[in-house]
Every structure is written in C-alpha cells, then in structure tokens.
Amino acid sequence: MEPDLTLYENLLEKKREEILDSLEVSKESVKPVTLDQASVGRLSRMDAMQAQAMAMAIEQRRKDELIRIGSALKRIEAGEYGECIKCEEPIAPKRLELIPTILTCIECAEKKG
Numbered sequence: 001m002e003p004d005l006t007l008y009e010n011l012l013e014k015k016r017e018e019i020l021d022s023l024e025v026s027k028e029s030v031k032p033v034t035l036d037q038a039s040v041g042r043l044s045r046m047d048a049m050q051a052q053a054m055a056m057a058i059e060q061r062r063k064d065e066l067i068r069i070g071s072a073l074k075r076i077e078a079g080e081y082g083e084c085i086k087c088e089e090p091i092a093p094k095r096l097e098l099i100p101t102i103l104t105c106i107e108c109a110e111k112k113g
C-alpha cells in the first residue's frame with residue numbers, strides 16, 4: 001500500500017501558513033532599535049537590543065523552517081518523501097507526523113550524536 005502523502009502534505013502546508021502568519025506578526029518586533037537618548041537610558045537600550053536580537057533569532061529559525069518545509073514538499077512531488085537521506089530506509093510514519101520536515105530515520109538520528 002502506498003503511504004498517504006496527502007496527510008503529510010497537509011501537515012506541511014498548515015505549518016507553512018502558521019509560520020507565514022507569525023512572520024507577519026513579528027515584523028513589528030524586528031524593526032531597528034531607535035536610539036532615543038533622551039527617554040531611553042543605556043541599560044534599557046541594551047535590553048531593547050537584546051530583545052531585538054532574540055526576535056531576529058526566532059525569525060531566522062522560522063525562515064529556516066520554511067526552507068525545510070519547501071524542500072519536504074518538493075520531496076513529496078519527487079516521490080522521495082519519507083525516505084531517510086542517510087540509509088534510504090523508510091522513516092516511521094509516526095516520526096513524520098510529529099516532524100514532517102525530518103530527513104532521517106530514528107536510527108540514523110541517534111547514531112549522529
């Protein structure tokens with residue numbers, strides 16, 4: 001029996017929409033820190049910059065995730081989805097449901113460390 005790829009396709013599409021939504025929301029928080037010397041002291045300016053750096057790191061992670069989702073969708077199209085990129089064995093469906101962008105089976109993932 002063929003694996004039901006539409007399930008994973010839907011999961012990936014949904015995840016992509018969620019990320020695009022949150023990227024839209026976080027645009028505000030990654031605006032350059034305004035250096036208002038009069039009202040903002042040195043310490044709180046550092047806080048603001050730290051918060052901005054964190055927001056940017058989160059946004060970067062979301063963008064990385066979007067790239068992974070895109071390549072997972074390409075793998076579905078190419079008929080390669082669900083195959084471990086290391087040992088080429090099928091990845092457990094439960095694992096794919098949990099992390100639809102995963103590229104390796106559990107055995108290879110554990111070997112890595």
Ligand SMILES: [Zn+2]
Nearest residue numbers: 084087105108
């Ligand atoms: Zn493997």
